[in-house]
Amino acid sequence: MEHTPEQPLRVAILISGRGSNMQALVDAVAADHLPVQVCTVLSNRADAAGLDWARARGLPVECLSHRDFESRDAFDAALLARLDALAPDFILLAGFMRVLGSDFVRHFDGRIINIHPSLLPAFPGLHTHQQALAQGVQWHGCTVHFVTPVLDHGPIIAQGAIPVGASDTPDSLAARLLPIEHRVYAQVLRWLAEGRVALEEGGCVRVAGVEHRAWAGDTLFE
Ligand code: GRF
Numbered sequence: 001m002e003h004t005p006e007q008p009l010r011v012a013i014l015i016s017g018r019g020s021n022m023q024a025l026v027d028a029v030a031a032d033h034l035p036v037q038v039c040t041v042l043s044n045r046a047d048a049a050g051l052d053w054a055r056a057r058g059l060p061v062e063c064l065s066h067r068d069f070e071s072r073d074a075f076d077a078a079l080l081a082r083l084d085a086l087a088p089d090f091i092l093l094a095g096f097m098r099v100l101g102s103d104f105v106r107h108f109d110g111r112i113i114n115i116h117p118s119l120l121p122a123f124p125g126l127h128t129h130q131q132a133l134a135q136g137v138q139w140h141g142c143t144v145h146f147v148t149p150v151l152d153h154g155p156i157i158a159q160g161a162i163p164v165g166a167s168d169t170p171d172s173l174a175a176r177l178l179p180i181e182h183r184v185y186a187q188v189l190r191w192l193a194e195g196r197v198a199l200e201e202g203g204c205v206r207v208a209g210v211e212h213r214a215w216a217g218d219t220l221f222e
Contacts (some may be wrong), residue, residue, distance in 0.1 A: 002145035003156040003180065007035075007117075008035040008036055008037040009034075009035060009036045009037070009044015009089050009090065009192060010027075010036075010037050010086070010088045010090075011036055011037070011038055011039065011073045011088055011089065011090050011091070011092050011189070011192075012039055012040045012042060012083055012086055012088040012090075012091045012092070013025060013026075013040070013041045013042070013092045013094050014042050014044075014091060014092070014093050014094065014222070015039060015041060015042070015050045015051070015058050015095050015096055016048055016095055016097040016098070017041050017042060017045070017047055017048050017049065017050065017095055017097070018043050018048075018049050018050055018095065019040050019043075019048060019049060019051070019053060019054065019079065019095065019109045020095075020178060020182065021040075021095055021181055021182060021185050022041060022049075022050050022053075022092075022094040022095070022096035023050070023053055023179075024066055024185060024186050025092060025094065025180075025185060025186060025189050026033050026038060026057060026183030027040075027187055028057065028190065029189070030150050031092075034189065034190060034193040035193050036136045036189065036192075036193050037116065038059050038060070039051045039060065039086045039087075039088055040060050040061070040063065040086055040088075040139070041059050041060065041061045041062075042061070042062050042079075042083075042096070043062075043063050043064075044063070044064060044065060044066045044075075044096070045063070045065065046063045046065060047092070048063075048064055050094075050095075051063065053207035055169040062082075062215065064078060064079055064143075065083060066087070066098055070100060072099075072131075073081075073101060073103075074207045075098070076095050076100060076103065076104040078103045079100075079104065079141070080103075080108075083084055089111065090112070090113055090192060091108055091111055091113070092113050092185075092189070093112065093113065093114040093115070093147065094115060095115075095160055095195070096114075099151060100112070101149075102148070102149035105147055105148060105149045106149065106205070107216075109156065110146060110199050111143070112144055112146065112147035113144060113147065113155065113157065113188070113192075114144070114145060114152075114154075115142060115143070115144050115175060115181055115184070115185050115220060116128070116145065116152050117129065117142050117177055117181065118131070118132065118140065118143065118150060118152075118175070119139065119141040119142075119143060119159055119161060120136070120142065120145060120153070120156065120159075121153065121206055122132045122135075124151055124153065125151065125152060125154030127170070128140075128179075128193035129170035129171075129173040129174050129208065132164065132168060132173065132174050133168065133169070133173070137164060138163060138164050139162070139163060139164065140161070140162055140163075140164050140175055141159055141160050141161035141177065141180070142180060142181045142184055142201050143156055143158075143159050143160075143162050144157045144184055144185055144188045145157055146154075146159045146199060146205070153188075155186050155199055155203050155204060155205045156205060156213075156214070157185050157191075157197060157205050157207070157213060157219070158187060158188050158213040158214070159179075159184070159199070159213070159214055159215070160177075160181065160183065160184040160215035160216075160217075160218075161214070161215065161216055161217075162176050162177055162180060162185055162217055170222065179218065180215060180217065183218050184215055187217070187220065191207050191210065196208040196209060196210065
C-alpha cells in the first residue's frame with residue numbers, strides 16, 4: 001500500500017510490554033517533525049510499562065486485554081473492530097506478543113508491520129538470541145517486515161545486523177541489538193511517512209529512491 005503524503009499518516013502502535021520500540025517511533029515523529037499521527041498506543045496488557053510512557057507523552061492509549069475474551073478469534077474480532085474505527089493507514093507491532101489470526105491479517109492486508117529480533121527468515125518465534133547462539137551464526141539482527149498470516153514471515157522492509165562475539169549471551173545480544181531495532185524501525189516509519197514504501201506484486205518491497213535498507217550496527221549502508 002502506498003500512502004500519499006498530503007495527509008498525516010495515521011498509525012496505530014500495538015505493544016505488550018516495555019515499549020522501547022514504540023518510544024523510538026514516537027521520538028522519531030517528534031524529532032523529525034514527521035507527518036505522522038499516532039491514533040492509538042494499544043496494549044493487550046494493562047500493566048505494559050509502555051502505556052505509562054505514552055500516556056505521559058499525551059498520546060491516546062488504551063488496553064484491550066486478551067484475557068477478557070473467550071477465544072483468540074473473539075479477541076482478534078474486537079481488536080479489528082477497534083482498529084477499523086480508528087482507520088489507521090498502518091498498524092505497527094512493537095513488541096506485541098499476541099499472534100494475530102489470518103482473518104485479522106487479511107483484513108489489514110499490507111498495512112501491518114512488525115519488528116522481529118532476528119534476521120528473518122532465520123529464527124522466527126521466541127528466544128531468537130538463544131537460537132542464534134545455538135546455531136553459531138556470526139551475524140544476528142532484526143527485521144522490519146510486513147505481516148502475513150505466517151508467523152514472523154513476510155516481505156522484508158529493512159534489516160539491521162550485528163556481529164556475534166565469542167562471549168555473547170542471549171542478554172548481551174538483546175542489549176546490543178535493541179538500539180539497532182530502534183534505528184531501523186524509526187527509519188522505516190520515515191519512509192512510510194514519505195509515501196515511499198511499496199509492496200509489489202510477487203511480495204517484494206521497494207522503497208522509492210532507496211538502494212540499501214540494511215544496517216551494519218547503527219550505520220545504514222549508502
Ligand atoms: C523487541 O526485541 C522486539 O523486536 C520484539 O520484542 C521486543 C520488544 O521490546 N518483537 P520493546 O517492548 O519494544 O522494548
